[in-house]
Amino acid sequence: MKTLINKTIQSVFLIVTVAFFQSIAAQNDPVRLGFIPLTDCSPIVMAKELGLFKKYGVEVVVTKESSWANVRDKILTGELDGAHCLYSMPFSVYTGVGGKAGSEMMIAMMLNVNGQAITLSNDFCGKVGFKQMNKVTPVVAAKLKAEKEVTFAMTFPGGTHDLWLRNWMSVAGLNQKAVKIITIPPPQMVANMKVGNMDGYCVGEPWGGVAVKQGIGFTQVASQDIWKDHPEKALVVNKEFSAKRRTDLVKVMKAVMEACKWLDVPSNRKKAAAIIGKAPYVNAPADVIEARLMGDYNLGCNQGVEIYDNDYMLFHKGGMVNYPRKSHAIWAMAQYVRFGYLKEAPNYTAIADKLILDDLYKEVAKSMNVKVPNDDMKPFALTMDKTVFDPSNPAAYLKVVKK
Structure with missing residues (x-):
């Protein structure tokens, strides 16, 4: 009997010891953060490039990812600890719109507002001008009659680009069942439009500006025209990481917050554009990135330039940007009901409460003297x-x- 008890004690001790050292090892592992090649990955990229992760005592490996679906899968499996992510993706995934229902991805903080766009191919040039919403439906109807199909692209079902596209169509009075909507990863948008795979798309910069530079499309509307200071990207993290490596997550958030502040200084944006435009990051012309970061939009299609002076892409805005609001989560989920993704309303408040780490954000903001809206x-x-x-x-x- 004593031998059995001793063996049991030894086994328990061994299990506890192994778990302890595994936990210590995990704490020493670098934090793995992903990003998609978009201008608004800047807070994560610049936190790395400016040495801010090191400043706050955390080692971070930053990796370029191929698609939002890839980001989703890697966060859920823990291959990534977190990523630059569409703010509405966690709600899309949890409700089953863009993933396995019930899968939990956690929002730690917001990264930016504004800075996306609806780009139309030059087939529409001269027929639908900048913000001429009343002309969209008749022009699309004429193209449907002539060619039987009109295709628009977004980047992830239930993601922000999907929601801006559908809201744009709604404002234009365009029947969403009359057109085809496909999913294309952001950096592949321009190439797909060039070969005629779509008539228009909604995506983040610089891919609207790049279409203009290459002469294959024009900006019909910017997302800030649809909703000024709308939420866009977030720092989204693996659930287990947020619980077990909370101290490291706090350090990451502080570094990203400081990068957001740095990016909102206009004189820093030229430097940021030159860095994120490089091949390891966005791999796009720095002049296009810089222009739209500064709110200087060459619209294409001989429409001239639109200057956004207080509603271009913003990353901090005195703390107004970075706070993850539950009201914005509820709005996104309401769109899923509105546009037929969900047959019934989800438990809006419970899901927002579950997936948004607002208490953690408030703690970080307080420690950095950042006002919480x-x-x-x-x-x-x-x-x-x-x-x-x-x-x-x-x-x-x-x-x-829905009337």
Whole structure:
């Protein structure tokens, strides 16, 4: 009996010891952060390039990823600890729109607002001008009659680009069932339009600006025209990482927060454009990246230049950008109901509470003397369609927009 007890004690001791040293080893592992080649990956890339991760005492490996689906899968499996990510992706995945329902990806903080665009091919040049929403439907209808199919592209079902595209179509009065909507990774958009695989797309910069530079498309509307200061990308992390390596996550967030502040200094944007434009990162012309980072939009199609002076891509804005709001999560999920992705309304509040690490964000913000906005869960209005969204009553909003 004593021998059995001793063996049991030895086995338990061995298991506990192994678990302890595995935990220590995990804490010493570098943090693995992914990004998609887009201008708004800048907070993560510049935190690395400026030495900010080292400043806050955390080793980070930054990797370029091929698609949002790839980012999703790697975060869920733990191959990535976190990534630059579409802010609505965790809600899309959890509700089953863009992944296996119930899969949890955690939002630690927001990275930016604004800076995406609807790009149309030059087939529409001279027929639909900048922000001429009333001309979209008749032109598309004429093309459908002549060619039987019109195709638009976005980057991930239920992702931000999908939502801006569908809201744009709604404002234009375009029947979404009349056109084909496909999924294309961001850096492949321009090449696909060049060979005629789509008539238009919604994606983040610099791929709207690159289409203009290459003379294959033009900017019909920027996403900030649809909703000024809309939420866009977030730092999204693996659930286990957020729980077991909380100290490292805090360090990462502090470094990224400092990078966001740095990026909002206009004189730093030229430097940022030169760095993120390089092949290991976005691999796009630095002049295109810089121009749209500065709010200087060459629209293409002989439309001239549009200057955005207070509603271009922003990364911090005194803390207004980085706070992950539950109201924005609820809005995104309401769009899934609105556009037919979900047959029934999800438990909006419970999902937002589950996936947003707002208490952790508040802790980090306080430690860095960053003001936390007090506007969460208050009604807000979109810019283009003038709809007002009350996060405490999404059903009322849906009755209005689904009429």
